[in-house]
Amino acid sequence: MAVLLGSDGTRHAVARLEPSRENPEGYHRLVGGGVEFGETSLEAVVREVREELGATLIDPSLLGVLENHFELDGDPGHEVVFVYCGRLDPADRVPPQGGMFADNDQPMPVEWRPIDDASVRIPLYPSGAGALVRQAAAHLRAD
Template sequence: MTTHRIRALALCIFHHDGKILVNEARDPITEKPFFRPIGGGIEFGETSAQAIVREVHEELGLPITDVRLLGTLESIFTYNGTPGHEIVQVYDAKFVDASVYEVSHLNAQESDGAAFVAKWLPWTGFTDEAPLVPDGLHELLKKVSILD
């Protein structure tokens, strides 16, 4: 029997000129695409803010500054046929190197070594068929005036 657990997660909203930096993924069973901001699991003994700095460095190899908590979301979902439950700390931050905002994408790497491409996508690019996740993120970004 599989033991289900709640996962603590930290995500960071990098935004510039009406675009947000996201990783595009696809559910292997439904084939439905979705977009998630950069970030990952919070490790035992680290704060969620420390997790953001670590995750961005691990995934993109870039330093960040001005890290601030925007809010917390609770996400209950199904991925690859398995139920998931996450408590998500959502942060805003800036890249130290401003030239990052001028490229269309960044080559990135998951902690398991899997490569991915982080892309700058416009807010209008997210739909019900290709949503920004976790649920409630769009509304949170509107509430804190990051998203118009």
């Protein structure tokens, strides 16, 4: 998955997923998906960003690895997520108001979530992603 910061460093792009039993208003997740057999996590995040957003991930760097235990509509899940940070080419691929993209031929709204998301009611997954987003934003501000 990828932390994709906006040019001003105050927000990041997220997919907005449908409501579930646990999250009746829906939920946000970082852009990107799973590693396919035979590819590295780096190859996977580059491929997923291309497939989901039609953009190239530039200068991807590994922020961290998260282990996430969750429930989705009552079904337990477990995933290990490699979280990368990078820039998009084209940089404006996700418009300021967000946009509609596709994930496995299914509509996928992508919107901007503030880095300082304490007032956002919609949860961000995977668990622990918010800390990595803030880390990436702090690194950007330091440069």
